[in-house]
Amino acid sequence: MLPISVSGAGEPLALPLPENSYASAFDMSFTGNGSRVAYCPINYGIANPDGSSASPPNARLLVRDLATSTTTLDLDLGAAIGCRPFWRDDGAFVAVGIVRALPGDILAAQIPSSWELMIIEPASGGTLAALNATTGSGIPMPPGNTFMPLIRRFTGTQVTFGVLPYAVGGIASIPAYMWTIDSGALTPDDPWGQPVLDSLSAAGEVAWLAEDAGRPSGEPSGPVPRYNVLRLRDAGGERVVFTEPAWTLIDARYIDDGARIAIQLMAPYDPERALESAIPARWVALDRAGTVSELQSITGYTQLRGAPGATCCCKIALTAAARRSPRWITSAPPMAPSLHCGHKLAI
Known part of the structure; x- marks a missing residue:
């Protein structure tokens, strides 16, 4: 790690x-x-x-x-x-x-x-x-x-x-x-x-992904809910803080000790995409001012966890054969400098 x-x-x-x-x-x-x-x-x-x-x-x-x-x-x-x-x-x-x-x-x-x-x-x-x-x-x-x-x-x-x-x-x-x-x-x-929820106890906040039928949403590329908004509840009430009309939201986690929320999005269904090919995805970050910045474009699914004093830990799954013998390594592939992340790769 x-x-x-x-x-x-x-x-x-x-x-x-x-x-x-x-x-x-x-x-x-x-x-x-x-x-x-x-x-x-x-x-x-x-x-x-x-x-x-x-x-x-x-x-x-x-x-x-x-x-x-x-x-x-x-x-x-x-x-x-x-x-x-x-x-x-x-x-x-x-x-x-x-x-x-x-x-x-x-x-x-x-x-x-x-x-x-x-x-x-x-x-x-x-x-x-x-x-x-x-x-x-x-x-x-x-x-x-x-x-x-x-x-x-x-x-x-x-x-x-x-x-x-x-x-x-x-x-x-x-x-x-x-x-x-x-x-x-x-x-x-x-x-x-x-199912996709994270909390920031110090601020009394809870953030989660949800489907808003009144807003546009993309066709998911897999058996996942059609999440198109990120909702947040704090002492001031509950509200939508992020929306996406085309890509499907699949994960959201507090990072940078709560300064931002990282959101993972999956590309919409494409009938021309080969079944065996990895589905494009990307991570973005939402800050307290409402500014969204791109973190990293990827293929496949990644896992992210915020950690005290550190930004996050990621796990990237490669191929089915690779996942059969996972082990911890400390390699960090190139990525946007704003994504401070450790990686657990299955190789």
Whole structure:
């Protein structure tokens, strides 16, 4: 991982992965002061010659001290096909959303719940509380009959998470709940269920992608919602801060410590484009004055995460063959100088 500050300075940091494991930029979370990162590598199992799995997929929770480059926690989370951590705002605990199995999997018959939300104490690795299909029976099951508890915020004894259908594309909005850990109460919590959402706690802001039927929109080049606006809610209310009539909005993240929002756009559907060719995309940045600047034109899909004291981390997926053996490197291909970004490339 190569975190680069707004000034352009940066030092490579090693984020070790267990053998045959994979972790995306969405599978990590930084503490508020940027001193530690929690991430969830998944080992998807060893395949038999017939394509079946000889060993079930498994997840681990790793906590890394970035100043000392040491792993302070390596916790086996058990059977899992998806895992996303999220630090409490004071860095004392980690909430972890897990998808254990899909309905119909052999593994599904062996576990009591296909999903789980755990509260982990990072020093000992102990589980302080857990929400699952039994204790969270009041949560309606979405399409696909399992979901990722998509954690959005964690303050005190309250965790807000979205009910994100797993392995189901094109979901425009999902329900969200606030889980009060000590009482077990579940309360609906809008708008935190929007699938593409980011927040800036210091400013009390929430920004998310949405579809506005009253505005023009392009034809998406894939099974994604027809997002054409970026909405923002703060103490002054809710409003649209960015619109795009042709390209489809597919991601939005705060960068530069909240000074800007980076927005990823996907080119509209083109019937002349070869099926095997990568879909053009680009990143733009929206600043506080409403000025939009181009960051980078790309092909394919990238992942971006803001990090305290640094602008972002990106993951670029290359070919299907390359993705089969990903590893961390610190190469940074040429890009617009305003995009300060570290890259995780699969090579």
